[in-house]
Amino acid sequence: MNKTLKLVFAVITTTGLTFSAAAEDYITLASTTSTENSGLFNSILPLFEDATDIQVRVVAVGTGQAFEIARRGDADSLLVHDTAGEQRFIDNGYATERADVMYNDFVLIGPANDPANIRSAQNVAEALAAIAEVKAPFASRGDDSGTNRAELRLWQNAGVEPDGDWYRELGSGMGPTLNTAAAMDAYVMSDRATWVAFKNRQNLTLLFEGDEVLFNQYGSLLLSEEKHPHLKHDLAKQWHNWLISDDGQQAIANFKVNGQQLFFPNAK
Numbered sequence: 001m002n003k004t005l006k007l008v009f010a011v012i013t014t015t016g017l018t019f020s021a022a023a024e025d026y027i028t029l030a031s032t033t034s035t036e037n038s039g040l041f042n043s044i045l046p047l048f049e050d051a052t053d054i055q056v057r058v059v060a061v062g063t064g065q066a067f068e069i070a071r072r073g074d075a076d077s078l079l080v081h082d083t084a085g086e087q088r089f090i091d092n093g094y095a096t097e098r099a100d101v102m103y104n105d106f107v108l109i110g111p112a113n114d115p116a117n118i119r120s121a122q123n124v125a126e127a128l129a130a131i132a133e134v135k136a137p138f139a140s141r142g143d144d145s146g147t148n149r150a151e152l153r154l155w156q157n158a159g160v161e162p163d164g165d166w167y168r169e170l171g172s173g174m175g176p177t178l179n180t181a182a183a184m185d186a187y188v189m190s191d192r193a194t195w196v197a198f199k200n201r202q203n204l205t206l207l208f209e210g211d212e213v214l215f216n217q218y219g220s221l222l223l224s225e226e227k228h229p230h231l232k233h234d235l236a237k238q239w240h241n242w243l244i245s246d247d248g249q250q251a252i253a254n255f256k257v258n259g260q261q262l263f264f265p266n267a268k
Contacts, residue, residue, distance in 0.1 A: 142169030
């Protein structure tokens with residue numbers, strides 16, 4: 001091979017290796033439909049990617065499914081909203097560290113004529129009991145998401161076991177569940193961010209909010225290197241640390257829909 005061909009070959013080989021390395025600079029993030037449907041990731045991911053040259057490929061599912069994806073070693077990082085479940089995930093050895101990232105709240109949505117009169121409820125337990133008493137249609141995600149887990153805890157706290165034709169477990173994400181609720185004129189519990197970003201409201205309106213038990217905390221987890229040594233732990237840690245850094249927290253605070261802030265940073 002002459003010197004010119006050797007030089008060309010070397011350039012091509014070096015360039016190919018550079019492109020190959022760059023192609024590996026991404027992580028897979030298992031997260032919730034609420035962070036995706038609200039538009040948060042579309043707002044903050046470009047900022048992280050510009051700062052680090054690391055792409056984040058989001059798998060948006062219910063929190064229960066996100067746990068399972070991470071448990072199998074099919075995601076490099078985890079951002080979910082079930083604090084008790086997150087602690088169990090750590091206790092079971094699948095993650096080594098967890099950090100508060102941000103919070104918002106859950107709200108009860110329903111038809112404007114409010115057949116259960118939950119507008120006048122003093123707390124969320126009273127509101128849910130009123131819905132069950134009149135057997136008004138209620139659309140539940142039924143998908144083991146963080147929202148679904150919170151909803152089931154609230155029914156239990158209200159002393160109500162929801163069943164019967166009035167209670168529909170859909171097995172779907174927050175956006176599709178809101179769509180079904182709109183078509184049914186049903187009550188539904190939603191995270192506030194997805195509700196604010198939701199456009200197909202039809203006759204639905206926000207009817208109950210403000211109870212402290214509707215607090216909705218999101219956490220980022222670093223996955224176990226011992227369980228899954230093949231994961232991109234170094235890149236995932238950069239994402240985790242950026243989320244709780246001043247830059248990440250400001251990016252979260254700056255995200256608004258219709259002028260309304262949807263997530264409130266609270267990293268400690």
